[in-house]
Amino acid sequence: MAYKNFILVCGGTGCESCRSEEIYKNLMMEAEIQGLKEEVQVVRTGCFGFCEKGPIVKVLPQESFYVEVKPEDAREIIAEQVVKGREVKRLLYDKGDGAAAAAAAAAAEGKADLRSYQKQYRIVLRNCGVIDPENIDEYIAREGYEALEKALFEMKSADVIAELKASGLRGRGGAGFPTGMKWEFTRAAPGTVKYVICNADEGDPGAYMDRATIEGDPHSVIEAMAICGYTVGATKGYVYIRAEYPLAIERLRIAIRQAEEYGLLGKDILGSGVDFDLEIRLGAGAFVCGEETALMRSLEGNRGMPVPKPPFPATSGLWKKPTVINNVETFANVPMVILRGSKWFTSIGTEKSPGTKVFALTGKINNSGLVEVPMGTTLREIIFDIGGGIRNNRKFKGVQTGGPSGGIIVEKDLDAPISYESLTALGSMMGSGGMIVMDEDDCVVDVSKFYMEFCVDESCGKCAPCRIGTNQMHSILDRMTKGSGEPSDLAKLEKIGQAMTKASLCMLGGSAANPTLSTIRHFREEYEEHIRDHKCRAGSCKTLLRFSIIPEKCIGCGLCAKRCPVQCIAGEKKVAHVIDQAKCIKCGECQKSCKFGAVVKS
Amino acid sequence: MGKMTLTQLRKHREQKQDDVARGKVEGKAIQVIIGMGTCGIAAGARKTYDEILRHVEEHGLASQVLIRQTGCMGLCTVEPTVEVVMPGLPSVIYGKMTADSAKDLVLKHLVGKRLLNNHIFDRPAVDIIGAASHGGAASVGATSNSGAASVGATSNSAAAKGND
Numbered sequence: 001m002a003y004k005n006f007i008l009v010c011g012g013t014g015c016e017s018c019r020s021e022e023i024y025k026n027l028m029m030e031a032e033i034q035g036l037k038e039e040v041q042v043v044r045t046g047c048f049g050f051c052e053k054g055p056i057v058k059v060l061p062q063e064s065f066y067v068e069v070k071p072e073d074a075r076e077i078i079a080e081q082v083v084k085g086r087e088v089k090r091l092l093y094d095k096g097d098g099a100a101a102a103a104a105a106a107a108a109e110g111k112a113d114l115r116s117y118q119k120q121y122r123i124v125l126r127n128c129g130v131i132d133p134e135n136i137d138e139y140i141a142r143e144g145y146e147a148l149e150k151a152l153f154e155m156k157s158a159d160v161i162a163e164l165k166a167s168g169l170r171g172r173g174g175a176g177f178p179t180g181m182k183w184e185f186t187r188a189a190p191g192t193v194k195y196v197i198c199n200a201d202e203g204d205p206g207a208y209m210d211r212a213t214i215e216g217d218p219h220s221v222i223e224a225m226a227i228c229g230y231t232v233g234a235t236k237g238y239v240y241i242r243a244e245y246p247l248a249i250e251r252l253r254i255a256i257r258q259a260e261e262y263g264l265l266g267k268d269i270l271g272s273g274v275d276f277d278l279e280i281r282l283g284a285g286a287f288v289c290g291e292e293t294a295l296m297r298s299l300e301g302n303r304g305m306p307v308p309k310p311p312f313p314a315t316s317g318l319w320k321k322p323t324v325i326n327n328v329e330t331f332a333n334v335p336m337v338i339l340r341g342s343k344w345f346t347s348i349g350t351e352k353s354p355g356t357k358v359f360a361l362t363g364k365i366n367n368s369g370l371v372e373v374p375m376g377t378t379l380r381e382i383i384f385d386i387g388g389g390i391r392n393n394r395k396f397k398g399v400q401t402g403g404p405s406g407g408i409i410v411e412k413d414l415d416a417p418i419s420y421e422s423l424t425a426l427g428s429m430m431g432s433g434g435m436i437v438m439d440e441d442d443c444v445v446d447v448s449k450f451y452m453e454f455c456v457d458e459s460c461g462k463c464a465p466c467r468i469g470t471n472q473m474h475s476i477l478d479r480m481t482k483g484s485g486e487p488s489d490l491a492k493l494e495k496i497g498q499a500m501t502k503a504s505l506c507m508l509g510g511s512a513a514n515p516t517l518s519t520i521r522h523f524r525e526e527y528e529e530h531i532r533d534h535k536c537r538a539g540s541c542k543t544l545l546r547f548s549i550i551p552e553k554c555i556g557c558g559l560c561a562k563r564c565p566v567q568c569i570a571g572e573k574k575v576a577h578v579i580d581q582a583k584c585i586k587c588g589e590c591q592k593s594c595k596f597g598a599v600v601k602s
Numbered sequence: 603m604g605k606m607t608l609t610q611l612r613k614h615r616e617q618k619q620d621d622v623a624r625g626k627v628e629g630k631a632i633q634v635i636i637g638m639g640t641c642g643i644a645a646g647a648r649k650t651y652d653e654i655l656r657h658v659e660e661h662g663l664a665s666q667v668l669i670r671q672t673g674c675m676g677l678c679t680v681e682p683t684v685e686v687v688m689p690g691l692p693s694v695i696y697g698k699m700t701a702d703s704a705k706d707l708v709l710k711h712l713v714g715k716r717l718l719n720n721h722i723f724d725r726p727a728v729d730i731i732g733a734a735s736h737g738g739a740a741s742v743g744a745t746s747n748s749g750a751a752s753v754g755a756t757s758n759s760a761a762a763k764g765n766d
Contacts, residue, residue, distance in 0.1 A: 002690050002715055008722055045722035046697050060692035120727035129675030141618035142731045215639045216673020247640050263605030270608045370676035
């Protein structure tokens with residue numbers, strides 16, 4: 001017995017609320033009525049992440065993707081597809097015929113085919129979750145090291161740079177500097193000793209794109225670095241990665257060893273006469289070492305502190321030699337740009353920001369995970385389609401992009417297409433790709449305090465604006481969350497923030513005020529409530545909370561008193577209980593335990 | 603294999619691609635691929651791996667089933683993830699495959715040739731690499747790639763011929 005067809009019915013919460021369970025039952029029933037129980041299996045699945053068009057039904061092995069399916073469509077799906085082998089055209093997401101023709105046309109022009117219902121398009125993550133990262137052969141089978149071959153044997157270094165420049169690939173570490181130009185400057189810089197560095201010092205809270213890329217596809221970075229070495233005339237490369245990524249380090253080690261064994265690294269690569277060696281250097285996890293000048297100081301064995309630019313690394317970098325330093329994600333793009341060409345790459349994304357961007361989607365989101373989308377995708381599509389919306393049907397409040405250097409983006413701006421420029425215009429930044437979603441239970445003052453605390457810890461202390469400014473801003477934010485904010489505090493925050501932004505030596509201090517300044521801009525009222533009314537509307541600043549019992553609703557069952565970890569609730573049996581505010585630690589257990597809604601939070 | 607020349611590398615790649623195209627990796631027709639990034643491992647992927655291995659052996663399937671690891675697929679909320687590729691069934695990605703689900707996977711999917719309920723998640727994107735992709739989405743990917751990949755492919759076959 002083997003099934004011919006498999007009908008997948010989306011069982012995600014979004015689809016379920018629009019009757020996917022009924023669809024599932026109807027399909028089972030129809031299969032039975034039409035005598036096809038042995039021919040087709042109906043399967044309930046997890047969320048397919050295309051909730052706006054739900055309920056979703058997908059038929060395998062044909063890959064027919066049906067959207068907005070109704071329970072009464074079940075008969076037709078069974079009768080047409082399972083019996084006659086024909087797709088139900090009116091339900092298809094892509095109703096047009098000739099999908100293959102369109103794909104072929106795109107291919108003929110050397111462009112990418114982006115018409116899939118899937119909003120993700122994976123260039124950087126092309127091998128993640130597909131190959132065994134510890135087996136070089138699996139990478140090689142998937143066009144691995146073909147770009148290196150092409151660069152070494154078919155392209156001059158000037159051709160590689162021309163292709164990269166034409167592709168418009170920009171630094172994915174956050175600043176967005178054109179990669180081709182970086183390589184060109186380094187190539188043109190005088191000197192015979194040059195270096196290539198991969199910045200894998202991923203430090204933003206909630207960001208793990210680079211870790212996943214190295215863990216899932218280490219060879220893509222190695223290949224790109226070898227191409228870079230050939231292009232700029234460097235024979236030595238370093239991957240600077242933080243020691244707290246043990247699995248990524250281990251897989252990178254294995255990958256480097258395998259590449260050396262195959263002669264893809266080392267002396268005379270593939271008989272081309274080109275040499276390139278790669279070494280791993282471990283960072284101790286200081287955030288500032290993600291800043292390129294600090295990273296290079298750390299690589300040299302010194303304390304990781306930034307130095308003023310210029311000179312830029314391209315002319316005077318590691319050990320004062322010309323150096324290319326790119327982020328993991330930037331490198332992972334390079335083999336595909338070389339292999340598929342700039343025309344293909346520029347057909348993805350926007351005019352000024354071609355290609356894709358990987359985001360680590362976390363926070364109060366249903367489908368948290370790693371997503372790679374073409375630039376130009378909107379935040380709304382990422383959060384509500386791919387991400388499946390906000391957890392527990394709470395209300396969306398904002399999304400933090402760019403980590404502690406970025407800002408919050410609110411509901412009204414969600415339809416902006418993502419690019420380096422658009423996010424900066426919205427008062428945030430692209431950053432490395434952390435994307436933390438907040439809902440109505442998150443307090444903006446508390447979140448700002450969290451990021452500022454992070455910056456206080458991570459400031460290297462070299463320049464005064466950052467060292468003193470972050471501390472001052474943190475103490476102001478801290479007292480606001482504890483109900484002792486002063487009326488002049490908001491103005492002070494803004495003034496210190498602006499000074500830090502202007503006067504700090506590197507971008508750590510230069511951007512540390514961004515989360516605070518952007519939340520003040522969008523949620524000034526909430527800040528004022530904290531100062532004036534000692535109130536936190538999100539209910540997350542615990543000191544400002546007050547739990548109390550409504551006497552009329554309390555039946556005196558005593559359950560809350562039993563649950564209270566500090567025994568601060570007292571009362572006779574069957575008589576309304578009272579919370580001793582002086583002793584209360586605001587854990588909220590009493591509210592959770594009360595079955596009568598008598599405990600209120602204010 | 604030691605250091606390779608350009609021709610050797612191209613030949614090696616062709617051979618590996620042939621293996622994949624014939625649907626057999628290391629001579630086994632069924633592949634169970636477990637997501638073993640940090641997120642997968644943190645969610646218990648190692649235990650899942652061990653349990654699947656145990657049940658595969660118990661059911662005498664060890665000679666047909668290759669259990670492999672891969673990196674993070676990006677479906678972090680539903681880790682551990684397991685992809686199953688076998689003849690006669692569409693390739694699917696299962697999420698939330700804790701060690702308890704291993705027995706179901708082996709009994710129902712590998713032996714019973716049925717898909718498991720409540721565990722299937724969609725592949726997040728089409729595969730842009732044509733040659734080695736599997737599953738239905740590959741057809742689209744393969745077509746769109748053919749143009750771009752032809753450069754490499756042509757030079758590959760030329761090199762292979764030159765080597766003969």
